[in-house]
Amino acid sequence: MNERLLTTPDGRSVxxxxxxxxxxxxxxxxxLTEPEHLAQWFPTEVSIDGDQVRFGFGPGGTVIAHDPPRLLALTWGDDELRWEISPDTTGGTLLDFTHTFADRHGAASFASGWHTCFGALSRLLDGLRPHAPGDTAALHEHYVAILGLSGGTARGGTVRVERQLTRPAPVVWLALDGDRATVGAPPPAPFTAAGVEAGPVTRAEPGKLLEFDAGAGTVRWELTEGTGHGARLVITHRDDPATLPAWRAHAEDLATTVAGLTT
Structure with missing residues (x-):
């Protein structure tokens, strides 16, 4: 395997x-191009008519490069997919694939998805039946690590940690003991980080949002729609930039915990 995550001059991820x-x-x-083969490894149904592309879900696309048997590139909504193939020295093929998109924090979901697809493609070429897709939570977490997606920022006095999770919001909320959150009471322990003073809960929306006072600042947890099958976690802590390491570590611990859960 050889995976890299790059950034274009206009801020998109590749x-x-x-x-x-x-x-x-x-x-x-x-x-890569014949419908009866695509149906066995591509993540959804796809049909190409001239330069127009239709997918089984989401927006359509356009063929932007087609040079048989070397290059195929097309759009899928605002994303760009590009396959380049060349012969290697053993008589086989070197496949170079790039996916360009805006949502950097979704990169591990994309990578684990394409990893699974290319495994199915390899089995198809070998004359074998592709495996049924399984739970890719561990693979997702592997790609978070190798693509460097476990960071956060501290800007203008506000800490922000964003993390794609592998389980849906209701499962994550239960793992956080969110059903025990009560306005005016201390937040459940899983919402707190080491060394961060936790005051009373000021706002709670089950399965979606929790806010609480933290010293002179405010901590806000949000669970929104993510990339793939899991929720997107966003933690912000206003007015205390020194807490970035604590929240980053806490988000990683939570991600590891929920990846081990079943839905």
Whole structure:
């Protein structure tokens, strides 16, 4: 495997993945472009009519490059997908794939999804039935680590930690003991971080949001729609930038915990 996450001058993210396939480029090209093969490894139904592309979910797209049997590039809504294939020295194929998108924090979801797809593509080329998709939570967390997605920021006195999780918001809320949150009372312990003074809860929306006073500042937890099957976690702590390491570590601990849960 060879994965990298780059940033374009205009701030978009580019996921680069490379695979070596033990089959000649002409065979790989057919698997990349012929509908009966695409249906066995691509994440959704896809049909190409001229330069127009239709997918089984989400917006449509356009073919922006088509150079058989070397290059296929198309858009999927605002995203761009690009496959480049070339022969390697063993008679097989080197596949270079890039996915360009705006949501950097969704990169691990994209990477784990494409990893699974390319595994299915490899089995298809080998003449085997692709495996049924399984739980990719551990794979997602692996990509969070290797793509460097576990950081946060401290700007203008406010800490912000954003993290894609692998389980839906109701499951995460229960893991946080969110159903015990009461306005005016201290927040449940899973909402607090080491060294952060926790005052009373000032706002609670079950499964979505919790705010509480923290010394001279305010902590806000949000669970919103994420990329893939899990919720997007955003923690902000106003007026105490020194708490960034604590909240970053806490978000990682939570991500590890929920990845081990079943839905």
């Amino acid at each position: 996921l680069h993945m490379q695979r070596r396939l033990a089959h000649p480029p002409a065979k790989v090209w057919r698997a």
